[in-house]
Amino acid sequence: MAWTEIVFQYDGSFDGFLCCIYESYLNKEFPIAFYGDEECFSLYAVRLVITEHEHARRVLRSIVKRSARAAELLQKVFLTCMEDKELHLYAFVRKLYAEGSRFLKNQSDPIYHPLVKAIRHMNGELEKLRGFVRFSDYNGVLGGEIEPKNRVLPLLRGHFCSRYANESFFIYDRTHRELLLYAKGRSRILPVDALHLTLPGEEEMQYRRLWKCFYETIAIRDRTNPRCQNTHMPKRYRNTMTEFLPLDYEAQYQGAIPPKTPAASANPAVPTGKSALEIPPQSGRSAVASAL
Amino acid sequence: MELLDKLAILSDAAKYDAACSSSGVKRQFQAGRIGNTSSSIAGCCHSFSADGRCVTLLKVLMSNACVYDCKYCVNRRSNDTRRATFTPRELAELTIGFYRRNYIEGLFLSSGVLRDPDYTTEQMIRSLRLLRQEYRFNGYIHAKAIPGTSEELIYQLGLLADRLSVNVELPSEAGLRSLAPDKTVSAIFRPMGQIREQTAQSKAELTRYKHAPRFAPAGQSTQMIVGATGDSDRHILRLSQSLYDKYRLKRVFYSAYVPVVEHTLLPSPDTKPPLLREHRLYQADWLLRFYGFRAEELLTESQPDFNPRLDPKCNWAVGHLEQFPVEIMTADYERLLRVPGIGPTSAKRILSARRVSRLTFEDLKKMGVVLKRAQFFITCCGRQRSGLRFSDATLTGQLEQIERGELPPGEVEQLSLFESAG
Numbered sequence: 001m002a003w004t005e006i007v008f009q010y011d012g013s014f015d016g017f018l019c020c021i022y023e024s025y026l027n028k029e030f031p032i033a034f035y036g037d038e039e040c041f042s043l044y045a046v047r048l049v050i051t052e053h054e055h056a057r058r059v060l061r062s063i064v065k066r067s068a069r070a071a072e073l074l075q076k077v078f079l080t081c082m083e084d085k086e087l088h089l090y091a092f093v094r095k096l097y098a099e100g101s102r103f104l105k106n107q108s109d110p111i112y113h114p115l116v117k118a119i120r121h122m123n124g125e126l127e128k129l130r131g132f133v134r135f136s137d138y139n140g141v142l143g144g145e146i147e148p149k150n151r152v153l154p155l156l157r158g159h160f161c162s163r164y165a166n167e168s169f170f171i172y173d174r175t176h177r178e179l180l181l182y183a184k185g186r187s188r189i190l191p192v193d194a195l196h197l198t199l200p201g202e203e204e205m206q207y208r209r210l211w212k213c214f215y216e217t218i219a220i221r222d223r224t225n226p227r228c229q230n231t232h233m234p235k236r237y238r239n240t241m242t243e244f245l246p247l248d249y250e251a252q253y254q255g256a257i258p259p260k261t262p263a264a265s266a267n268p269a270v271p272t273g274k275s276a277l278e279i280p281p282q283s284g285r286s287a288v289a290s291a292l
Numbered sequence: 293m294e295l296l297d298k299l300a301i302l303s304d305a306a307k308y309d310a311a312c313s314s315s316g317v318k319r320q321f322q323a324g325r326i327g328n329t330s331s332s333i334a335g336c337c338h339s340f341s342a343d344g345r346c347v348t349l350l351k352v353l354m355s356n357a358c359v360y361d362c363k364y365c366v367n368r369r370s371n372d373t374r375r376a377t378f379t380p381r382e383l384a385e386l387t388i389g390f391y392r393r394n395y396i397e398g399l400f401l402s403s404g405v406l407r408d409p410d411y412t413t414e415q416m417i418r419s420l421r422l423l424r425q426e427y428r429f430n431g432y433i434h435a436k437a438i439p440g441t442s443e444e445l446i447y448q449l450g451l452l453a454d455r456l457s458v459n460v461e462l463p464s465e466a467g468l469r470s471l472a473p474d475k476t477v478s479a480i481f482r483p484m485g486q487i488r489e490q491t492a493q494s495k496a497e498l499t500r501y502k503h504a505p506r507f508a509p510a511g512q513s514t515q516m517i518v519g520a521t522g523d524s525d526r527h528i529l530r531l532s533q534s535l536y537d538k539y540r541l542k543r544v545f546y547s548a549y550v551p552v553v554e555h556t557l558l559p560s561p562d563t564k565p566p567l568l569r570e571h572r573l574y575q576a577d578w579l580l581r582f583y584g585f586r587a588e589e590l591l592t593e594s595q596p597d598f599n600p601r602l603d604p605k606c607n608w609a610v611g612h613l614e615q616f617p618v619e620i621m622t623a624d625y626e627r628l629l630r631v632p633g634i635g636p637t638s639a640k641r642i643l644s645a646r647r648v649s650r651l652t653f654e655d656l657k658k659m660g661v662v663l664k665r666a667q668f669f670i671t672c673c674g675r676q677r678s679g680l681r682f683s684d685a686t687l688t689g690q691l692e693q694i695e696r697g698e699l700p701p702g703e704v705e706q707l708s709l710f711e712s713a714g
Contacts (some may be wrong), residue, residue, distance in 0.1 A: 210390075
């Protein structure tokens, strides 16, 4: 029986994608496009894939059996912002099944190279963000926001959880609307549609002032070199960095929240000590993070 | 004085020190302590200032009061400038406050010389001890060892810091004598030798006893000022090489001299800092540390300074055309590393990839080889890149053309001035 060309629609999770691979081999259907949650218009037949964790596990096992590195790669690339990443990953898995893992030695391999490029891009972003994430102290809880292109939160998790193991902190990913929460040795990643921050206290303001002062002073004027600065710190990172933001950016950027009384800002839905951050009611997006 | 003013004065006074790395030590989080050190081999940059240099550590002096009178230094005692001193507690709180907010990777602590080197080092030890013991700081600390300090105090300092550095500052004894009359060559190299011995000893003990004291686990570095004296690039590079060989230094930093003071012995205040020269020195430094080059290969007695129009590796390659072209499919790692445009990472990728595939020029590009330079020096499966035209006579000009496109605009002006003069 020949393979038919088809469009896959799935829930956008990693497990869901593995199920697409499963269905593809089961029904001899070759994907020409993948659609996540969004509506799909296509002249091709659409296969709606329901995520079955048993199927996902089976596919993952089959990949690990051929190469543990390939499996790790697959999970990482799935977090990247590469266009048509599912198609690239599908081609990769097909090649792996057909030929084994030998082609992984050659980074210029036409199937493997797009993945390498996507990972390099994500690693670059990760390395920058490990340094560029800025926390503010909101009543003892550290909080910061990022706007990455790739879904880096699951990969930043380990770094920040070990660095700030004795703190409570959160990092909000504005692009992918996800929140990393950490307290007392446990961390979670939740889908959160918007995050409203209240104004921090005077001590926080003082540290911001000190940091801005340090940042301005440390540059040597005779050596000013914006090109070099932009190479190392592209401008897109700067809108979440203290040194480039106004002192009271929470008020200016988040639609000027009126200062609340402590009682009003305490939200019963979040653990104590997290009163600075308010998570609006969740929108029913599935918690994709658990797969990772 | 307000803390804000102090910070402004004491970071302003520390900024001419180029050391910025936070690498070389991996310390996990420990219960009850604050922070860890970066797990990445390259350290972690937290910001980049307007001059394009990375901001990794809270780089400050403990005090900018100084009894020395080094001519090139903003903090010399004859300079009329505002003086400030951090209290150990201020410094500790600042470090912790910055560290918690992920502004920094740790603390870089240096100081002007108060009274004498021993007294100054004692004050630094007090600050660091407070930070490590009372504030339980577990992040990175880089401390300056001041030449002339007693061995015992340097040992104490090394137990608190991850990295120590002693600045050579001026690359020759004559330079030191005229510009830094309070410093001597032997006073600089004595602590360097001590740090080398004690780091090695501590490493050896740690293999036997888990809880042996850790002395400067990230080793030591140094800095040289470039352009304040008449020393040639060859002299500076050979000095760096011997520092790497003899003192096991992790890094030598080069700092283009920024004229901060007027003095008959110094370049005039309107001289621009020799940034291109500094850049070339860093490039050559990398060639020494990661590419297996020796200083004598890069610069000779007849050509003691770097070619401003070509990077040191290209410059070496055009002088050694008999060793090229290199065949990508068969050359060993060392030979690949000598090709301009190929570095350790791409060389390793080539070694791995050619075992499973015949490589083309396009493949090399995908692997991160800078083909516009490398193309002149390699063959793939016996063939040169198609459409490439050059001869030994035109090669230098073609490479210079590429280089010109990559230097910042200011440097290009300097270069064109150079050309019209030559």
